[in-house]
Amino acid sequence: xxxxxxxxxxxxxxxxxxxxxxxxxxxxxxxxxxxxxxxxxxxxxxxxxxxxxxxxxxxxxxxxxxxxxxxxxxxxxxxxxxxxxxxxxxxxxxxxxxxxxxxxxxxxxxxxxxxxxxxxxxxxxxxxxxxxxxxxxxxxxxxxxxxxxxxxxxxxxxxxxxxxxxxxxxxxxxxxxxxxxxxxxxxxxxxxxxxxxxxxxxxxxxxxxxxxxxxx
Numbered sequence: 001x002x003x004x005x006x007x008x009x010x011x012x013x014x015x016x017x018x019x020x021x022x023x024x025x026x027x028x029x030x031x032x033x034x035x036x037x038x039x040x041x042x043x044x045x046x047x048x049x050x051x052x053x054x055x056x057x058x059x060x061x062x063x064x065x066x067x068x069x070x071x072x073x074x075x076x077x078x079x080x081x082x083x084x085x086x087x088x089x090x091x092x093x094x095x096x097x098x099x100x101x102x103x104x105x106x107x108x109x110x111x112x113x114x115x116x117x118x119x120x121x122x123x124x125x126x127x128x129x130x131x132x133x134x135x136x137x138x139x140x141x142x143x144x145x146x147x148x149x150x151x152x153x154x155x156x157x158x159x160x161x162x163x164x165x166x167x168x169x170x171x172x173x174x175x176x177x178x179x180x181x182x183x184x185x186x187x188x189x190x191x192x193x194x195x196x197x198x199x200x201x202x203x204x205x206x207x208x209x210x211x212x213x214x215x216x
Contacts, residue, residue, distance in 0.1 A: 004155050005049070009068035012152075013050040023190060027181040028206050029056050031196045032101060032130050034179045035210040039128075041096025046085050046117060047103025051076040053130075059099060063088060085113035090120050097126040104131050104164070105156040114171050123215020127173055130208040132182075134158035138205030141186045161200050161207045173211035180204030 005012065015021040038058050045054045048062025051073030063081040064070050070080035083089045085100075085107045098117045100107075107113045117127055133139050139158045146153035159167070165175055180197050182205025184190040200207060 004152060005066040006068040008152060009050065009066065009072060012069075013052070013072050016052055019189070024182065025052065027190075027196065028101070028130060028208075029053065031179045031181040031206060031208040032099070032128060033057065034196055034198075035177050035208050036097065036099075036126065036128050039097055039099070042094070043097040043099060044088075044090070044095050044120065045078075045099040045101065046088065046113065047100055047106065048073050048078060048080070049103075051078040051080075053099065053101040054078045057099070059097075086116060088116045088120055092119050093122050095120045095125060096122060097128065099128045099130075101128075101130045102132065104129060104167075105158045110159075110167060111171065114167060114173075118171055118173065118213055121213045123213060125213045127168065127211040127213065128208065129164060129168065129211070130206065131164065132158055132205060133161040133164070133207050135160040135162075136182070136203055136205045137185050138182055161202075161204070164207060164209055165200065168209060168211045172214065174214055175209060176212050177210040179208045180206065181208075182206040 016025050043059040045059050045062040048054055048064045049069045054062050055076040061079045062073055063083045065084050074080045081089055086109050104110050142153045145151045146156055178200045180201035183195055
């Protein structure tokens with residue numbers, strides 16, 4: 001996957017500063033922040049990319065297979081580790097929280113990746129997932145884009161909101177909270193304050209899910 005993202009690292013990061021990208025990022029960030037607050041304790045972002053989410057949420061460490069993406073993340077103050085989500089380079093039980101933001105859909109084996117996240121978490125630790133829902137206008141748009149083999153979305157496999165929730169619960173996590181955003185159609189501009197709603201709202205383009213690793 002690093003070969004796919006390395007050549008587009010700069011343009012990928014710059015998209016977040018575009019009129020559309022900045023609004024989408026603000027909505028997704030608000031959705032995640034509603035679930036984790038300031039993400040207290042030691043957190044890791046898996047699939048950190050260029051560090052936009054980590055930097056904004058105060059998460060100090062990130063792991064990604066793309067060296068060029070990690071270079072940009074490091075400039076944002078994120079301690080960058082090169083590695084794959086399916087084989088995370090950390091010992092057991094050292095993190096209070098793990099974030100995967102727009103990452104699950106690009107991971108080759110999401111189930112193995114979440115097993116690794118569970119291994120890294122302390123008992124009672126939090127897993128925060130945020131991703132585009134396949135069963136939404138945005139999910140359908142990116143799936144269509146993925147039909148072009150030259151598109152970065154050709155490497156993605158989006159799943160539905162219910163599948164996201166089931167994936168975490170199947171691996172022994174307890175779902176505690178959810179929030180949803182991207183309620184406007186692709187191509188529309190929602191204004192400066194995009195709506196975020198509690199819960200798994202049908203049709204929402206982006207879903208945030210907060211899970212807990214059971215234990216004391």
